[in-house]
Amino acid sequence: MRDFNLNKLVRTTILNLQAYSSARDEFSDFESDLIFLDANENPFQTEVNRYPDPQQRDVKSVLAAQKGVSTQHILLGNGSDEVLDLIFRVFCEPSIDNVITLPPTYGMYKVLADINGIENREVLLTEGFELNTSEILKTQDSLSKLLFICAPNNPTGSMFSQHDIEMLLNKFNGLVVIDEAYIDFSECDSWLTRLEEFPNLIITQTFSKAYGMAGIRLGICYASVEIIAVLNKIKPPYNVNELTQQSAFERLIQLDVVEKELSLILNEKERLLKALLQVYFVSKIHPSQANFLLVEVDDANLRYQQLITKGIVVRNRSSQPLCKNTLRITIGTEDENNQLIENLKSLT
Numbered sequence: 001m002r003d004f005n006l007n008k009l010v011r012t013t014i015l016n017l018q019a020y021s022s023a024r025d026e027f028s029d030f031e032s033d034l035i036f037l038d039a040n041e042n043p044f045q046t047e048v049n050r051y052p053d054p055q056q057r058d059v060k061s062v063l064a065a066q067k068g069v070s071t072q073h074i075l076l077g078n079g080s081d082e083v084l085d086l087i088f089r090v091f092c093e094p095s096i097d098n099v100i101t102l103p104p105t106y107g108m109y110k111v112l113a114d115i116n117g118i119e120n121r122e123v124l125l126t127e128g129f130e131l132n133t134s135e136i137l138k139t140q141d142s143l144s145k146l147l148f149i150c151a152p153n154n155p156t157g158s159m160f161s162q163h164d165i166e167m168l169l170n171k172f173n174g175l176v177v178i179d180e181a182y183i184d185f186s187e188c189d190s191w192l193t194r195l196e197e198f199p200n201l202i203i204t205q206t207f208s209k210a211y212g213m214a215g216i217r218l219g220i221c222y223a224s225v226e227i228i229a230v231l232n233k234i235k236p237p238y239n240v241n242e243l244t245q246q247s248a249f250e251r252l253i254q255l256d257v258v259e260k261e262l263s264l265i266l267n268e269k270e271r272l273l274k275a276l277l278q279v280y281f282v283s284k285i286h287p288s289q290a291n292f293l294l295v296e297v298d299d300a301n302l303r304y305q306q307l308i309t310k311g312i313v314v315r316n317r318s319s320q321p322l323c324k325n326t327l328r329i330t331i332g333t334e335d336e337n338n339q340l341i342e343n344l345k346s347l348t
């Protein structure tokens, strides 16, 4: 790896910032018999009368053990969306820096760039949904701070060549954010095992997909100790609430349930794939490493509307580049998928 100096990528404002230290940063050991009169809380027990642990230590320690990383490599946020926003605000100077995104991909990267006043340079995937590495490297300049790679990619469901990603990790000037929201559905390995090798690697994951907890809003960021430290500096002190921490913890210690659901979803994906191929207006189904299928049809707007009238909502991705006449269909339960198939077959 070439010379890497994280401080050159951090905004000056953030480097010089004196972080807020909350009451619970200083003392948060509720197991002890300390008397807490420091945070102006109501002392009467309601299960949530105390501020939550700002460092979410219980959740992080289970995650760390399961993923084989130390807790210092983990930051948790109010969904991946907050994690991604923190990354923008630490590294990108408004009206000066730029980021690179790779459409068709997750729309949030561009929205966050727009919100933060950061130029978003788009480099399309190739026709085969691979990374256009030479174009990405031509597009970067000394102010390119972040490159977003969604792997497996939403909405295509595709995985990128490991060799290409590695090349970008070696040659991109800024930080490479690999969004692994769908990694648990994939046969490919997470980049988590490569964290020590690449000081410019940030990996995001989420409780919203395979873990079945979109409602609690919990996103995960894995990166070097230095990157995590600087993100911690600006995160709101109590960004992950007590109820979220409790339910995430309970889910993590029952990972066998998650794994059972995962294997049901993957079985259903194979079944749905075969059934969709029998539908006369389906022309192509893109190979998917995620829990959805990107399906090419004769007329996506028409099929989308027809499905709505049958009470089934899918995502019309036709407006995305390289995704003409496509519907993105999430894998449901066996019963939901059966209804989808029946209804699709009845359409004329």
Ligand SMILES: *Cc1c(COP(=O)(O)O)cnc(C)c1O
Residues within 6 Å of the ligand: 078, 079, 080, 081, 082, 106, 150, 154, 179, 181, 205, 206, 207, 208, 209, 214, 218, 219
């Ligand atoms: C669904 C999804 C997420 C999850 O975002 P949360 O804010 O954690 O719910 C992140 N990235 C991608 C690509 C997604 O599709």
